[in-house]
Amino acid sequence: MAPPGRAGAHPTSAEPLSRSIFRKFLLMLCSLLTSLYVFYCLAERCQTLSGPVVGLSGSGEEAGAPGRGVLAGGPRELAAWPAAAQRKRPLQLQQWRRHRPPAPRDDGDEAAWEEETPGLALGPGGSGAGSSVAEPPPGTLALLLDEGSKQLPQAIIIGVKKGGTRALLEFLRVHPDVRAVGAEPHFFDRSYHKGLAWYRDLMPRTLEGQITMEKTPSYFVTREAPARISAMSKDTKLIVVVRDPVTRAISDYTQTLSKRPDIPTFESLTFKNRSAGLIDTSWSAIQIGIYAKHLEHWLRHFPIGQMLFVSGERLISDPAGELGRVQDFLGLKRIITDKHFYFNKTKGFPCLKKAEGSSKPHCLGKTKGRTHPDIDREVVRRLREFYRPFNLKFYQMTGHDFGWDG
Numbered sequence: 001m002a003p004p005g006r007a008g009a010h011p012t013s014a015e016p017l018s019r020s021i022f023r024k025f026l027l028m029l030c031s032l033l034t035s036l037y038v039f040y041c042l043a044e045r046c047q048t049l050s051g052p053v054v055g056l057s058g059s060g061e062e063a064g065a066p067g068r069g070v071l072a073g074g075p076r077e078l079a080a081w082p083a084a085a086q087r088k089r090p091l092q093l094q095q096w097r098r099h100r101p102p103a104p105r106d107d108g109d110e111a112a113w114e115e116e117t118p119g120l121a122l123g124p125g126g127s128g129a130g131s132s133v134a135e136p137p138p139g140t141l142a143l144l145l146d147e148g149s150k151q152l153p154q155a156i157i158i159g160v161k162k163g164g165t166r167a168l169l170e171f172l173r174v175h176p177d178v179r180a181v182g183a184e185p186h187f188f189d190r191s192y193h194k195g196l197a198w199y200r201d202l203m204p205r206t207l208e209g210q211i212t213m214e215k216t217p218s219y220f221v222t223r224e225a226p227a228r229i230s231a232m233s234k235d236t237k238l239i240v241v242v243r244d245p246v247t248r249a250i251s252d253y254t255q256t257l258s259k260r261p262d263i264p265t266f267e268s269l270t271f272k273n274r275s276a277g278l279i280d281t282s283w284s285a286i287q288i289g290i291y292a293k294h295l296e297h298w299l300r301h302f303p304i305g306q307m308l309f310v311s312g313e314r315l316i317s318d319p320a321g322e323l324g325r326v327q328d329f330l331g332l333k334r335i336i337t338d339k340h341f342y343f344n345k346t347k348g349f350p351c352l353k354k355a356e357g358s359s360k361p362h363c364l365g366k367t368k369g370r371t372h373p374d375i376d377r378e379v380v381r382r383l384r385e386f387y388r389p390f391n392l393k394f395y396q397m398t399g400h401d402f403g404w405d406g
């Protein structure tokens, strides 16, 4: 008996033919689905990479971008200040950028820009938080083309240690025209021998008009740093977050204590000779706070107008106000406002309603805002006395009374 077949078709030749067509069709369908899936995965992956900025296809704007390909032309030319800092970029890119995850955080003590635990997340309350979060733009495949280029930083947060430098950088990164390296590069103090090409390679990619930034608080007290930064580009903008030097010293000590609980007391480290009241200025916790002395070295290489001094205290009491000044200084549109912040009572500090690349509230981590040990009031008084003349000099030099001696 003949096997069942399609009407009019030969039972032995028609069936294998349709089967082979069907198989080919299935094969094509599978490969189509696989390539779609691969594209989809790549697009997703793109959005989870911290480094590259991917732009809209085919703009070709990089060829004449400032600082591009000028390593051979000498370091001074490398960090040209973006002329088009105010230039508008396509909305699609801006929306996409809001979806970027934060860049890697610093290691060690600097690790922490962490998401709030549910218990800590008291929430910003109300609406209108920060930037609106949109779905990834259509045509994500177009973003797969890696655009932008790595530039040497045009602005650096050079200090001071324990001043609030991490908070400032993380707040600034909310700005769509700021791209910053998360970890502290320590190029101008520890890794200068590695060269500018190495340094530039650490930077995230930027599009024309975006500012590249980094923060390394030890630069402020590194003797060689001013000349080295000036050699890279004399136009580099310098930001210094300063804080009451006494509180700063205690904060510095608290950090060391958290790593080495067996160190001597703050009181004993403060003095060379306690009964004589002689302060040990060779102790780095004390030395860093003599801001006027360190500033003198910078002023040999940079005009004061190229430096911005941010109050560490105001960065906590009025983050939006300080961020306004910083955005002005950097020539940025004032995009970061009080809408971006809320005060987290549990943390005791202002936090972001939405950090860069996230839609959730974010506070700095546990290593920021540590509880300080109680310090002998007499020692604190003596330290205040010690710092007063240096503070007054610093107020004079910067034209700004930070109110530590009021």
Ligand SMILES: Nc1ncnc2c1ncn2[C@@H]1O[C@H](COP(=O)(O)OS(=O)(=O)O)[C@@H](OP(=O)(O)O)[C@H]1O
Residues within 6 Å of the ligand: 109, 110, 160, 161, 162, 163, 164, 165, 166, 167, 217, 250, 251, 252, 254, 312, 315, 316, 349, 350, 351, 363, 364, 367, 368, 369, 370
């Ligand atoms: N929003 C917010 N959240 C948490 N902490 C904040 C914030 N703003 C400023 N600060 C203060 O930042 C201090 C740490 O300064 P730095 O980030 O410069 O420290 S470091 O030098 O990078 O280690 C840290 O010092 P301690 O309080 O002594 O831990 C904070 O007081």
